[in-house]
Amino acid sequence: MKKFKAKxxxxxxxxxxxxxxxxxxxxxxxxxxxxxxxxxxxxxxxIELEAEDKSSAKQEVEQICHxxxxxxxxxxxxxxxxxx
Amino acid sequence: MKKFKAKxxxxxxxxxxxxxxxxxxxxxxxxxxxxxxxxxxxxxxxIELEAEDKSSAKQEVEQICHxxxxxxxxxxxxxxxxxx
Numbered sequence: 572m573k574k575f576k577a578k579x580x581x582x583x584x585x586x587x588x589x590x591x592x593x594x595x596x597x598x599x600x601x602x603x604x605x606x607x608x609x610x611x612x613x614x615x616x617x618i619e620l621e622a623e624d625k626s627s628a629k630q631e632v633e634q635i636c637h638x639x640x641x642x643x644x645x646x647x648x649x650x651x652x653x654x655x
Numbered sequence: 656m657k658k659f660k661a662k663x664x665x666x667x668x669x670x671x672x673x674x675x676x677x678x679x680x681x682x683x684x685x686x687x688x689x690x691x692x693x694x695x696x697x698x699x700x701x702i703e704l705e706a707e708d709k710s711s712a713k714q715e716v717e718q719i720c721h722x723x724x725x726x727x728x729x730x731x732x733x734x735x736x737x738x739x
Contacts, residue, residue, distance in 0.1 A: 572690075580699055595700070595723070604719060606656075606704045606712075613699035615664055616679070620690045628690075635688060639679070 572621040575628040579636060579650040582613040587645045616640060619655070628652050656705040659712040663734045665725045666697040700724060712736050
């Protein structure tokens with residue numbers, strides 16, 4: 572078994588309302604960052620896993636994203652798997 | 656003024672306890688992902704901003720991370736700024 576590390580990004584699909592992002596944008600303007608025009612929030616995960624090879628590690632991470640980490644109705648996800 | 660997009664990652668410093676990650680790891684094992692060995696959680700932000708040039712955009716994003724988005728006591732942050 573080889574060891575892999577997956578870096579996973581989960582973001583709201585374009586068009587899905589992001590209230591947390593709106594609040595951060597408003598806070599940035601209050602703090603004087605007048606140049607800020609938009610904020611979108613997301614989640615980031617790093618998963619260490621063992622697998623036979625890179626292809627099966629990728630497949631497992633794909634399933635983890637789809638089944639547990641992301642809500643595919645409103646969220647997009649992407650991941651990058653590398654051997655460590 | 657040019658438009659820039661910043662991609663920001665915020666992660667817990669190594670050694671800081673990550674209860675959300677522990678819960679996800681336990682859920683993964685319950686779901687049959689026996690290969691999963693560790694999960695660390697983080698936050699991800701995309702900020703659109705206007706600035707004179709890339710260097711001042713980077714400086715502003717650095718300040719935003721330090722002052723608002725991250726807790727520098729327990730969290731690390733990194734960002735990548737690109738012109739759009």
